Amino acid sequence: MKESGRKHGALSPCAACKLLRRRCAEDCVFAPYFPPDEPHKFASVHKVFGASNVNKMLQELPEHQRRDAVSSMVYEANARVRDPVYGCVGAISSLQQQIHSLQTQLAAAQAEVVHMRMRQFSSSSNAGGAMDMAVDQANMGESLWSC
Amino acid sequence: MKESGRKHGALSPCAACKLLRRRCAEDCVFAPYFPPDEPHKFASVHKVFGASNVNKMLQELPEHQRRDAVSSMVYEANARVRDPVYGCVGAISSLQQQIHSLQTQLAAAQAEVVHMRMRQFSSSSNAGGAMDMAVDQANMGESLWSC
Structure with missing residues (x-):
């Protein structure tokens, strides 16, 4: 499925462009994945990975993989915000312990x-x-x- | 243990400063964790998180937690380089499946x-x-x- 379509119309910039205070172009790489009504998603990935890195990582992927990539980056970023020392590696370690116990x-x-x-x-x-x-x-x- | 000490002497910049082509100061925040003989460690976190974000994340942590934070960031960054779509969230998903099966x-x-x-x-x-x-x-x- 092609995901370059904008759901929120030209007048409503995506959450990324809103945070970065820039014009949200018709072909904005963030817009399909960061709608304006979910500002926290972009705020987390921006804080942890940086907008420029997220942009670069998305550009390097085919469109059909970008939604999954954004989901995993948001998950990772939220984990790092919650636990700045271990991030989602803390979850991996805890799951490995659970596996060992099982x-x-x-x-x-x-x-x-x-x-x-x-x-x-x-x-x-x-x-x-x-x-x-x-x-x-x-x-x-x-x-x-x-x- | 205080970790601000430099192991590699003033003449050898740390791997981060070497990659960023900047002077490696005596109190460089990267130096204790990114020795010049392990350049790939910084290259990965720089590619995924960006030097400025890594710097900020380290500065926000007390010194005794920075080594663990660097290790988890290097792990996460390597996972994202290997798997640009799922990163280490792919590992979490696979461990969760293993737990379900066990x-x-x-x-x-x-x-x-x-x-x-x-x-x-x-x-x-x-x-x-x-x-x-x-x-x-x-x-x-x-x-x-x-x-």
């Missing part, structure tokens, strides 16, 4: 499943006929190796 | 543990004396609720 819990749960299967198997071998039903119910080998 | 696997493994405990309990009730040993081995209630 992997540990998953390994423990899977080990417990294996352990219980082994015990069930061993109990059924010892108990003989009385245990057949239990082993059958447990459906050995079907879900054990699917973990 | 949570699903963990829920399945924990459900299997609960299910096996229930079957074990039910089998032991049906099989009577012959099953006592198995129930005892399974150590009901100890690890089931710790998942």
